[in-house]
Amino acid sequence: MFSKFLLFTVLVAPVFSLWPAPRQMTTGSKTIVLSSSFSITVKGTAPADLSQAIARTTSFIKNDNMGRLIVGRGSTDAASFKKALQLPGLTLKYTGSGAIPSISTEAVQDVTARNEQYTLKIPADGSAATITAPSALGLFRGLTTFEQLFYTYEGTIYTAEAPISITDSPAYPYRGFMLDTSRNYFPVPDILRTLDAMSWVKMTTFHWHIVDSNSWPLQVPSFPQLSAQGAYEASMVYSKADVSQIIAYAAARGIDVMPEFDTPGHTSVIGDAYPEHVACQQTSGAYDDTVANEPPSGQLRFAVPATSDFAVSLVKSISNLFTSKWFSTGGDEINQKCYDNDAPTQAALKAAGLTFEQALSKFTVAEHAVLTKAGKTPVVWEEMVLSHNVTLSPDTVVLVWISSADATAVAEKGFRLVHAPSDYFYLDCGGGGWLGNFVGGNSWCDPFKTWQDAYSFDPLNGITSDQAHLVLGGQQLLWTEQSGPENLDPVVWPRAAASAEVFWTGKTLPDGTAANVQNALPRLHDIRYRMVQRGVMAINLQPYWCAVRPGECDL
Amino acid sequence: MFSKFLLFTVLVAPVFSLWPAPRQMTTGSKTIVLSSSFSITVKGTAPADLSQAIARTTSFIKNDNMGRLIVGRGSTDAASFKKALQLPGLTLKYTGSGAIPSISTEAVQDVTARNEQYTLKIPADGSAATITAPSALGLFRGLTTFEQLFYTYEGTIYTAEAPISITDSPAYPYRGFMLDTSRNYFPVPDILRTLDAMSWVKMTTFHWHIVDSNSWPLQVPSFPQLSAQGAYEASMVYSKADVSQIIAYAAARGIDVMPEFDTPGHTSVIGDAYPEHVACQQTSGAYDDTVANEPPSGQLRFAVPATSDFAVSLVKSISNLFTSKWFSTGGDEINQKCYDNDAPTQAALKAAGLTFEQALSKFTVAEHAVLTKAGKTPVVWEEMVLSHNVTLSPDTVVLVWISSADATAVAEKGFRLVHAPSDYFYLDCGGGGWLGNFVGGNSWCDPFKTWQDAYSFDPLNGITSDQAHLVLGGQQLLWTEQSGPENLDPVVWPRAAASAEVFWTGKTLPDGTAANVQNALPRLHDIRYRMVQRGVMAINLQPYWCAVRPGECDL
Structure with missing residues (x-):
């Protein structure tokens, strides 16, 4: 033997x-x-x-x-x-x-x-x-x-x-990558190239964080003013044809495009077209970090019935653009102080006789009802389960992002989950703070998450064997405060391939040895060089001297 | 007022x-x-x-x-x-x-x-x-x-x-950028594009760290075997014509190309063509981190007269390829244990009756003599002044790299200096460790050096007014363990523009206000966008929302 x-x-x-x-x-x-x-x-x-x-x-x-x-x-x-x-x-x-x-x-x-x-x-x-x-x-x-x-x-x-x-x-069905196209815009060819690279490492899901507070680059047929007012520039809009092209391109490569319309937070830009629906929108002047986690501040007045109706209608319109069986309504980083100070919200809560949490639950239930009716599964960020008292369908999928440790609590509540933890999988960390006048500041999620960090992630850490079936997989993510077409490939590749192997291969290589960064490195070099040959600007992991001498640059 | x-x-x-x-x-x-x-x-x-x-x-x-x-x-x-x-x-x-x-x-x-x-x-x-x-x-x-x-x-x-x-x-004459083309190779067009970007921010010096232990990408007419044996691939060689093109392209843009042949350390690759001249060369097998700071190990047997003659002749040949009045012979990270174990070195020291330090001084004096004879100024890394007992001409220029704090000691010894400190100006820091089997390891010079870090650098910190004339300027640097053509622009720009302003403008803006990251940011965005328009893949510093709203994303 x-x-x-x-x-x-x-x-x-x-x-x-x-x-x-x-x-x-x-x-x-x-x-x-x-x-x-x-x-x-x-x-x-x-x-x-x-x-x-x-x-x-x-x-x-x-x-x-x-x-x-x-x-x-x-x-x-x-x-x-x-x-x-x-x-x-x-x-x-x-x-x-x-x-x-x-x-x-x-x-x-x-x-x-x-x-x-x-x-x-x-x-x-x-x-x-x-x-x-x-x-x-x-x-x-x-x-x-x-x-x-x-x-x-x-x-x-x-x-x-x-x-x-x-x-x-595969060991896990969900192997994804998330791209934020709101903080900075990415032309369609950049997304298509990313889908190609994803398919080369057998990923299944492109989690498209299309819109956020910064810009609304999505043309929504029933709500044309959103992109007309909220896109950065007229050229920075994904038309319906663009979306269809991206979905078809992805699908032909075995990838599902899971859209996200993050609500009720991260929606400042909606106020450009519909100011009546957004609380504490930062339209000019200084950033107030007590009402949002990053500029610009602004959240949907979900407790106001007209706004809730608007949002639900918008969820329906956006989800109609996509063929995916999954749809994320987000739900991260809801800032309560913004609502505490917001007269329309307070009036609406009072009129309905609802607490903040009750209203949030009612809003979320309404959003998810249109998804369920369309045969779609709702997806949410972890706060919807861990920080709020929201009624969710038991088939809801939860994205764990704040800490990998939070997977345990989500699993304990019986929800299916996708690992997307900032402490392992956030590709944007470590590039330094980006807020103005932030001298010598580091990024909130320092340090840089290396491919080795991502590769060492254990999908079942803190998960009992009874809960293991709840773990659907995971994804690396790029929030784009400091990214754009100029550095998309170098920031993402080959790092994002790390989780693709974690969730396909599991912990054991076919020769029976345990997967580890040492035996992964020569293979990761290999797919990286192939990516470069195929036009994806994946970065060097080592000097070429080391790349052609497996093991000789091991410490 | x-x-x-x-x-x-x-x-x-x-x-x-x-x-x-x-x-x-x-x-x-x-x-x-x-x-x-x-x-x-x-x-x-x-x-x-x-x-x-x-x-x-x-x-x-x-x-x-x-x-x-x-x-x-x-x-x-x-x-x-x-x-x-x-x-x-x-x-x-x-x-x-x-x-x-x-x-x-x-x-x-x-x-x-x-x-x-x-x-x-x-x-x-x-x-x-x-x-x-x-x-x-x-x-x-x-x-x-x-x-x-x-x-x-x-x-x-x-x-x-x-x-x-x-x-x-300008406040200082030396405003530079250093590129390492040995750890990974950069085709000529990448260097030319970099020179263009340097000229747009009025830099004066391209410090070309051409060769190192990993590869010898330089065709040296009298020593053709160095690149024949030591280049990564035949296509990864700077011919004499390439070098002349780079020099001419730079000069037409106000930039001097200062070459570096780092000696006696960082020379492993010379052993591929001339094994007799290299001690403890790592030709196969595992890396021994007691004889070098990074793989592959290998240093010139400088104490051996034939090797010293060889190196001096090589310095002469390389310097003849360049028009610059400056030439760096390096001198960083000399590992003494390598020489302690090296029989030819020990025999040579014994035969000459010299200590290690005496031999190192003799070697350096010989190298610099050919430079001086050719009307060139020798440049060295700080160890030559701070860690060794080497006789140097008083006009020698010292590159301060280990720590910005070391500038004080260099100035106290009366040498002219260029700031190149790893704690402010190393563009490669923060990308994670690159040695194999280094699980969860960070880079030795963590964290990432932000543009704000570089911009906050004070050229006269720890320098008396009497010594101020010794400070010639400074440069940001890219060591390329984890870089290549794929990420050259995103890693370098616009960050390297930070020092270009520090050393041109000094501490006061023309409106009398003190230069700081807050008033720098809108202007840095501006030159970054111009770089992108001109084909340099400089990265976003913030979401576009912030870029067009100066001050509104300040903390």
Whole structure:
């Protein structure tokens, strides 16, 4: 047993560089060279998005031009090329019933209902490789794995570890990334590029924090004044066509776009078009940090019936733009002092005979009712469960953000949860304070969250085995006070790939070793270099000297 | 006096957005619109690089398409356009003797001998603007100021603060940026783009840390094996032509390229071509952190006469590639244990009857002798003065890096110094540890050095008035363990502009107020937006909401 394990490690470890690591894998040591006539075929009729995925995989294999990350970049493999067998093709086999569904159809199913499992085989005898899966998503995940198995040395495309047999499926269904497009705007191509990179590491969910207090970049058909008045500039608006394009682009890559309309806080900008609905809006003058967590202050007067109706109608209109089964109504950082000072709110509470908390619950129930009616699952930030007395449907999903420790309390209340903790997963931390005249100030969530921090996250820490089913997965997040198109890729990649492996692979690598930053690093380098080859500006994790010498820069 | 000051602030502050701020400036409140026939002319014959600078200034004014960073982006200025006088042109007047010298000639003079002063006037009566200077560099600095004075609103290019009168010259001559091209490689276009951005904030010196232990990306004519064996890849080499291009490009933009060949430490890679010259080179296997500060270990056997001769010859060859009057031989982080264990070193010390320190001094004197003979000034890192007993020429320039507090000790020893302190100016800090298996580790120089940190640096802290003349300036620096072309711009800009103002403007703005992060922020936003317009991926400092509302996001 021990000797087998050692053998496995020695033969496989240097070449194995998939990200995320598959759940089960056996490999050999034979080199197989890609035939010049290599092609990918599908048993049955491929839906359009699967055909497009196949075309991308073919392109990546041929154009990644990725040399193995060792000294010589694969020169030592070259001796084996001449007598190596050729891989004639890859065949995709759908094992579900009926015609092969589209990736896009499956990608927008409830995240807990999707099937991503697949089996991938590259024989050592020169016969075709196969990917077998009971779903289009499974076939697509298999393709994503397949395209990471090949290296190029002086024009020869090869894998050095045949026979390869992989049986794979994710540990958690929700593997996401959140982008805030309100604090600073990101053009559509930046979002599409981000979706591409997400798909390369098998993520399932793009949590789109579209709007916030700063700007309203979303064109909502029934409420055109919101973006007309609240977008930063006319050019900084996501039209209905943009949204549809983003959803379709994501879905074709196995990603669901979960929209967020954060309420009742973080809504200052609504006051630009509808001042009657916003309390303590900062329209000019200095920032008052007693009524908001950051400028500009301003929150929906949720206790006022007309405002509640407005917000509920807006939730409905926004959710209609999206195909996702999930919708986040936010609910973080509600500032009570703002409402305490707000005459319309106080009058409304008095008229209705409701306390602040009762009114908040009534408002949230009303918002969620339209979602439930549309067959959607409501998602909220953790305060809705931990800080307020809000009536929530038991299927509500809770985003844990303030501290990873808060997952315990959410699970104890019986809610399903997604890990999004600032102490592990906030990509914006550590860049210094951004408020003006804040000399020498650091960011509130210092220090910088390294990929190692994210990678060391334990999804079940503080969770009992009885509660484990409540943990749906997790995501890294980018709040964009100090970001924009200029640094989107460098801030996000390859760091956000860390959680993608945590929630796909779990704690054990396919060779039985425990996942840790040491055995992750060479593989993370690998996917980072592939990202760069494919046009995503993922940053160097180490000097190139270290990247091609796994282990030699370990402390 | 008080009322005058108030008036000045109210009228000028919102429009004034030069970076670095000039030393003296008076402005009015008249709008002057750029004539469609606007042109820049030179009294006398303009050298080619001045003509090119004029073409760039003309292009920036016309293409920056920069709206004022206020709500409406200048819409409130539009009312004044109709009755505004037109600016017919700008005239450059050289007040030195003889023909106008080239910028490039002046830029490679000793940094302390350059003259950058200029006077800029934009009259309010519709007559031409003028820049007057006794040097080509002065005319160029004036152009750089001029191009920041104009905004564009719906096609109209204008300045809203005529008459403008600026008399300007820098507080310190050395205003630099250091880039490490050894840990990770940067293609020539990345360096050229960086030089452009440096010139926009009037920097004088590109400190090029070309080579280090990781890789040798420099083609040295007499030592071709260094790059043949030591470059990361054949494509990652600066040819002699590349170096000449970089020097010429920099010089035409008023920037001197100060090369560094760091010795005797940080030289592991030399052992790839010349193993006999390198002690304790890490060629394979684990990193031993007792013999180097970071992998790979390896230092020149400076005590061995053949190695000393080799290094001196190499210093000579490298310095011949550069036109700068300065050359850095480095001298930081020499690890003595490496030499204690090194038989050739110990044998050489014994044979020569020298102590370690005596041998180090002899070696350094020999290196510097070839520089002095070539009319160049040696530059060293602070350890050469503070940690070792090395004989140095009194004109040696010392780079203070370990701590800003060390400037005092360097000045007390009577050496001229350049501020490059890790606690204020290291752009790479705060990104987390990069050594493998370093779980949850932070960078050694945490936290992240914000622009506010850099901006708050006091060049004369701990320096007596008698020693003040020893302070030549300072620079921000990028060590590139975690950087590459993918994040060069976002890591460097606009942060590195902070020191450019600290060392140009000094502690007082032209309106008499003390420079501080609060009055700097709107102007730093401005130059950041101009950088983005010109193709440099400088990052957002705040949400756009804040950027167009100066002061409203102050804490």
